[in-house]
Amino acid sequence: MSTQAPDNMSHLKDQHDEAMEVAEAARETEWKQPSYAAGLFMGRVQPELIRNYPEPTTEQVLEGEAMYEKVRSFIEEHVDPLQVERDAKIPDHVVQGFRDMGCFGLKLPKEYGGLGLSQVYYNKIVALIGSYSASVAVLISAHQSIGVPQPLKIFGTKEQKQKYLPRLAAGAISAFALTEPNVGSDPAKMTATAELTEDGNYYIINGEKLWCTNGTVAELLIVMVRTPDKIVNGKPRKQISAFIVETNSPGFEIVHRCEFIGLRGIENGLLRFKDVKVPKGNLIGKEGMGLKIALTTLNNGRLTLPAACGAYFKQCLNINRDWANERVQWGAPIGKHEAVANKLGKMVATTYAMEAATYYAAGLADSGTADIRLEAAMAKMQASEAAWHAIDETLQIRGGRGYETEQSLLARGEKPYGVERMLRDSRINTIIEGASEIMRLFLAREALDPHMKLGADLINPKSSLGAKIKSFFKSAVFYSWWYPTRWLPTFLWKRHGQFRSFSKHMRFVERASRRLSRNIFHGMMFFQAGLEKRQMFLGRIVEIGAELFTMSAVVSKALADQEKSPNDETPQQLADLYCCLAKRRIQQNFRELWRNDDVKVRYVAQRFLADDYQWLEAGIIEPEAIALRLLEQVSQSSAA
Ligand SMILES: Cc1cc2nc3c(=O)[nH]c(=O)nc-3n(C[C@H](O)[C@H](O)[C@H](O)COP(=O)(O)OP(=O)(O)OC[C@H]3O[C@@H](n4cnc5c(N)ncnc54)[C@H](O)[C@@H]3O)c2cc1C
Known part of the structure; x- marks a missing residue:
């Protein structure tokens, strides 16, 4: 069994601490406006923020x-x-x-x-x-x-x-260049640099950027690179800055256009910058603000990805409505068989709910009355995962035809439904603009934020005694009223009548939100500084919070639809089903917060990484061996 050498372990710990420090420095820390989703993690449901579904003017x-x-x-x-x-x-x-x-x-x-x-x-x-x-x-x-x-x-x-x-x-195409070969989710490892020229008028950019969408056809890029470190509290702190770069600048090169399993038409590439001279005026914000700019851009950019996922949901519904009615097997249209109906019912309700959450966040962004960074992240995380599931189920319902390309279906005279294209195209959505795992970490960090503001020094081993004492008193004052009130029964909050037929679902949201906040608090007490590493625990917390948000958004949307068309009950049916399904998932996550197999899962994963189960891979030609052979062939043919 291989183990990591102690000096390597401490190097990795340093890297981890640095990644956390860089991410923390780039966080948007202020909450200038209210956030419904943030309240859910603190056991505070704010009906006034959710009751009226935002509508365009x-x-x-x-x-x-x-x-x-x-x-x-x-x-x-x-x-x-x-x-x-x-x-x-x-x-x-x-x-x-x-x-x-x-x-x-x-x-x-x-x-x-x-x-x-x-x-x-x-x-x-x-x-x-x-x-x-x-x-x-x-x-x-x-x-x-x-x-x-x-x-x-x-x-x-x-x-x-x-x-x-x-x-x-007017159409000058642009692109966003953050990722590098060694920088995906962890910008602290960024190596591309920008240095100010001696006359102070230009920056010189060097480095590479990977998977930059539109990068191979763009006229303009926003590029995040490292500028010289700053000394903060006597220690050097990495600085990331953002620049506008014209792609016709000397020294800019498109090294390779990438190909993917899906989105075959996108122009995405590996870009190289060799002494690219950029006027000082192209620095966006100040030096050192680059990561904050990138993350804030993504906070807002994430409003659109779930809408794009919404298109997949709708395509799935349309295809399934046609196919599950038309295809008859075992004496009935396949949609009448319960195993298929199970998929259809859930898919329809989920489509309605995802749309409700997506456009709740977008509508609030338009009205400018709320902070939507958590709602956008929740909508992105849930919609991208649920759309992938819906497309997978649609492929299953289409049977063999789901696996066949639309070209092939067309060639033999069948309706060319492009389910396999959707599957390939949509897969990237749980990876880009914040991978699902990173979205959970981002949301968990925000969920813990009010507690961290009070008690971070108390659990931080590096904090001074003075800071710990101050933090203790602040926490004692806050938690002495906050914690007991999180246990009060829901009927004391008599605010659910306004949700009419959905009042029982909103009562559940209120109750579950307070239970969630108590569990966050218990998690902090139990795991202390180690909570940050308990990603399975945090993942469940985030999923519960996101489900509660979507339940609330779908209730709000159904009420708005009811007000517009009082005789149409279909939106209420979908909202009701979604809430019932979400409740079961929430209850399961609550159960598994404290009774789970996390320890065993972690243990097996670590033994796996240490090669202890390699015997299980016997009987195949190892992908790594094939890959190395292919790489060797390429290097031999380029040397010849
Ligand atoms: C088609 C496509 C388009 C793209 N467009 C752009 C673009 O326009 N601009 C741009 O800058 N980038 C772009 N990217 C890059 C994309 O944003 C990254 O792929 C993404 O950020 C993930 O980085 P990575 O692939 O290096 O994965 P890694 O960061 O190496 O992560 C690998 C896996 O580990 C998980 N992981 C990593 N860190 C942690 C952690 N701390 N805890 C738990 N899990 C973790 C990740 O979630 C992921 O599942 C694009 C990529 C593709 C494929």
Whole structure:
């Protein structure tokens, strides 16, 4: 059994501490506006934030619908999703068509040449495009959700906005470059650098950026790189800064265009910067703000990905409604067999709920009345995972046809439903813009934040005695009223009547939210500083919080739908089913918080990493051996 040498262990611990320090320094720490989701983790349900489902204004609807219809006609007429798939390229006339319609400036302010659409309509249009060709939707979304426009809108100076936003709105394609070969979820390991020239007028950028979507066709990039360390409290602290880079700058090179299992039309590559000279004025914000800029951009960018997942849900419903009615096996349409009906019922309710959560967050982003960073992350995490599940189930319901490509189905005269394309295209959504595991860590950190603010020094072995004493008194005052009140029965909060037929579900949300907050507190007491490493415990906490948020959003949406169409009961049926399903998952997660197999799972995983179960791999040609042989062949042929 191999073990890690002690000096290597301490090196890894240093790396971990540094990663935490960098991530912590880049966190958005302030809560300037209320957050419904943040309250759930503290046992505080705020009905006033959830009861009225946010709706777009009449002006937003008129402008948004007009653009929606324009885009719909364009894609139906000019986009061939199978051609994009075959050629692994979006044709130039399609890109130009989107430029001409103003799609590269959908949500850029009108004063900068954009269309100024709301987040809700931006989402709807990206989802519409995605329902036809996900690769095309990614072109538009990578440019606007995370590319140069978004960070510039939030952090740019007036001059920077005036210089770049009109160009971006007119169709100068942009991209977001954070990832490097050794930097995925952990930006502390970033190696690309920018150094100020002696005259102080330019920065010189060196390094590589990997998997940059739109990077192979972009005119402009936002690039996150390291600038010289700063001394903070006597110790050097890594600085990451964000720059706008013109891709026609000397020294910029596209090394490789990456190919993926799905999204075959996206332009994504490995980019190299060799002494690329960038004017000082292209620094966004200040030196050292780069990671905060990147993470804030992602906090907002995440509003769109769940909407794109919504398009997959809707496609699944449409395909299943047709197929599960039409396909007759064993004397009945397959949708009537209970095993298939089980999948269908859950899929319909989940589609409605995911849409409710996604557009709740987007609607609030438009109204500007709430902090939506947790809601956006929860919607992203849940929708990307649930969409993958829905597509997988759809493939199963389609049977062999689900596994067949649309080209092949078309060639033999069957309806070419592209379920396998959806499966390939959608898989990336649980990895990009915050992998699911990282979303859980992000949400867990925010869930613990109010407690950390009070008691961090108490459990931090490095804190001084003075800091510990101060923290103790602060905590004692707070918890002496907070903790007992988290045990009070729900009927004391007589606020559920406004949720009408859903009051029982909202009572559950209230009760579960207080139980959740107590469990967070117990977890902190039990695991103390080690809680940060208990990812299975934290994962369950986050899943409970996210489910409670989605239950609340779906109730709010169903009530809004009921008010609009009192005679239509279908939204209530879906909301009710979703709440019932969510409750069971929540109860299971509560049960497993303290009674689980985590210790055994961790133990086997560690023994596995130490090669103790290698015998289980006997009987195959090892993928690693095949990979090494292929690499050798490539290096021999390039040497020849
Ligand atoms: C198609 C595609 C498009 C992309 N577009 C862009 C783009 O436009 N711009 C850009 O900058 N990047 C982009 N990326 C990169 C993407 O954001 C990263 O792949 C993602 O951040 C994950 O990083 P990684 O792949 O290096 O995985 P790693 O960080 O190496 O992680 C591997 C696995 O370990 C898990 N993991 C890592 N750390 C932890 C931890 N502390 N605790 C628990 N689990 C952990 C991860 O969740 C993941 O499951 C793209 C990638 C792809 C494939």
